[in-house]
Amino acid sequence: xxxxxxxxxxxxxxxxxxxxxxxxxxxxxxxxxxxxxxxxxxxxxxxxxxxxxxxxxxxxxxx
Amino acid sequence: xxxxxxxxxxxxxxxxxxxxxxxxxxxxxxxxxxxxxxxxxxxxxxxxxxxxxxxxxxxxxxxxxxxxxxxxxxxxxxxxxxxxxxxxxxxxxxxxxxxxxxxxxxxxxxxxxxxxxxxxxxxxxxxxxxxxxxxxxxxxxxxxxxxxxxxxxxxxxxxxxxxxxxxxxxxxxxxxxxxxxxxxxxxxxxxxxxxxxxxxxxxxxxxxxxxxxxxxxxxxxxxxxxxxxxxxxxxxxxxxxxxxxxxxxxxxxxxxxxxxxxxxxxxxxxxxxxxxxxxxxxxxxxxxxxxxxxxxxxxxxxxxxxxxxxxxxxxxxxxxxxxxxxxxxxxxxxxxxxxxxxxxxxxxxxxxxxxxxxxxxxxxxxx
Numbered sequence: 329x330x331x332x333x334x335x336x337x338x339x340x341x342x343x344x345x346x347x348x349x350x351x352x353x354x355x356x357x358x359x360x361x362x363x364x365x366x367x368x369x370x371x372x373x374x375x376x377x378x379x380x381x382x383x384x385x386x387x388x389x390x391x
Numbered sequence: 392x393x394x395x396x397x398x399x400x401x402x403x404x405x406x407x408x409x410x411x412x413x414x415x416x417x418x419x420x421x422x423x424x425x426x427x428x429x430x431x432x433x434x435x436x437x438x439x440x441x442x443x444x445x446x447x448x449x450x451x452x453x454x455x456x457x458x459x460x461x462x463x464x465x466x467x468x469x470x471x472x473x474x475x476x477x478x479x480x481x482x483x484x485x486x487x488x489x490x491x492x493x494x495x496x497x498x499x500x501x502x503x504x505x506x507x508x509x510x511x512x513x514x515x516x517x518x519x520x521x522x523x524x525x526x527x528x529x530x531x532x533x534x535x536x537x538x539x540x541x542x543x544x545x546x547x548x549x550x551x552x553x554x555x556x557x558x559x560x561x562x563x564x565x566x567x568x569x570x571x572x573x574x575x576x577x578x579x580x581x582x583x584x585x586x587x588x589x590x591x592x593x594x595x596x597x598x599x600x601x602x603x604x605x606x607x608x609x610x611x612x613x614x615x616x617x618x619x620x621x622x623x624x625x626x627x628x629x630x631x632x633x634x635x636x637x638x639x640x641x642x643x644x645x646x647x648x649x650x651x652x653x654x655x656x657x658x659x660x661x662x663x664x665x666x667x668x669x670x671x672x673x674x675x676x677x678x679x680x681x682x683x684x685x686x687x688x689x690x691x692x693x694x695x696x697x698x699x700x701x702x703x704x705x706x707x708x709x710x711x712x713x714x715x716x717x718x719x720x721x722x723x724x725x726x727x728x729x730x731x732x733x734x735x736x737x738x739x740x741x742x743x744x745x746x747x748x749x750x751x752x753x754x755x756x757x758x
Contacts, residue, residue: 371575375735378728382672385679 337388344384351376432693439611439689440682443498443529444476457481462532466493466500468522476526493522500524530620533612537601541594572596572730580734584741588734591631595624596730599677603722606681607715615725616681618674625674628733633666636740643744669736673729680725684718 355373359366447459461477468491478486479495485507486493494503501509501519512518527535548565551558558566577585577592602614614620642648644662647655691711695704 371731374724374728375731378676378732379672381680382676385675386672389675389679 340384340387344380347380347384348377351380428697428699432690432696436686436689436693440613440616440685441498442617444479444495444526445481446529446532462529463527464500465525465527466522467525468502472522494519500526529612530614530617533602533605533610533614534620537598537605537614540601541597544597568597569593576727576731576734580731580738581741582738582743588631588635588737591627592730592734595627595733596726599624599729600722600726603681603726604719606685607718607722613681613685615677616685618678621674621678624677624729625670628673628736629667629670631733632669632736632740635737637743639742639744640740669732673732677725677729680721684714684721688714688718 351373355369358369362369444464445457445459445461447457449459450457461475464472464474464476464478466472472488474486474488476495478484479493481495485503485505487505492503492505492507494501494507494509496509496517499521501517501521503509503519509517509519544561544565547560548558548562548569551560551562572593573585573589576596577589581588599615602612606613606615644666645659647658647662650658688711691707691714695707695711698704698707
């Protein structure tokens with residue numbers, strides 16, 4: 329693997345990590361505010377996380 | 392000295408020891424020219440990820456012998472030809488059938504001349520002709536086994552309900568899962584028409600789940616980590632979504648209501664592209680997740696053989712165990728995600744839209 333490709337893969341992982349962190353953090357905030365809506369928040373969180381993951385994987389395969 | 396300092400020193404010395412040992416091993420191998428463990432591990436992982444014409448349980452690397460079951464080869468090359476994969480002798484021998492010669496090369500069947508030479512093109516890929524391969528490979532065996540298993544499981548569950556309203560035995564494990572798929576995945580995402588799609592959602596959920604769990608066993612069948620399999624599953628979702636799409640679904644793709652005409656024209660190609668990116672993302676997600684999981688587990692396991700010392704081995708054993716447990720979670724999560732997103736896409740297609748009011752704005756009641 330060449331160095332630019334490695335750097336690109338690293339950047340993708342950093343981006344995906346930031347995105348997942350934001351989703352998880354916001355979900356935690358939301359659950360703390362409204363613990364009774366935990367189930368709905370978790371479902372929405374997983375859907376968004378899965379979509380983000382799909383993009384990250386697509387980019388990794390493009391690399 | 393304080394306790395924490397001792398702990399820090401111990402930790403540092405552990406890492407130094409481990410890295411020193413690794414360097415020493417590398418130097419030794421360079422001088423003696425022994426079989427490179429790193430290459431061996433890499434080959435093993437590669438082999439594990441790929442489909443195969445053999446069901447190999449274990450191999451003796453030193454003698455070069457493999458212990459396992461050869462699977463049937465079915466090829467179409469001007470007529471159907473069926474023979475056992477044992478004829479290939481793990482790629483060492485040619486198979487001759489009616490004057491045609493076939494060679495197994497990197498788990499793929501190529502047509503060669505009587506000398507068995509594989510020719511390479513400019514792109515380093517073999518340019519030999521390939522017959523159509525319908526073989527029952529390791530992955531196909533896995534899928535057939537899972538299909539039979541599912542049939543037996545759900546047949547017994549259905550039988551159970553004929554006798555009593557509360558199931559007994561293993562069916563008690565299945566019932567909550569089925570109810571979960573119905574109440575948490577199908578009902579909220581598809582709406583009142585969910586019943587029609589339950590059979591597909593249940594099938595796809597249990598098929599992916601059981602295959603994912605099978606992938607974690609030492610049999611080493613990596614079915615859901617094969618892009619052809621996930622392509623097939625995503626294709627079924629795509630077809631179901633397109634065929635259950637109602638008038639509103641197609642209207643929202645080709646002539647988006649409620650926006651200016653210029654936007655309608657701009658949105659049309661984007662929406663058409665969206666039709667295809669959804670199942671594409673389904674395919675990539677499942678494939679990449681399962682393959683990445685297998686690679687991580689196998690690599691950590693391989694590190695034990697690369698380091699080969701008393702400090703690193705238990706540590707990597709622990710890591711492997713940890714990642715395996717995470718993979719158990721991922722196996723469930725990916726089956727859930729695939730079913731959930733399928734249900735979501737179907738829900739989008741069958742959703743009944745109320746008439747859009749002429750003036751979008753404040754007078755829409757907020758529930």
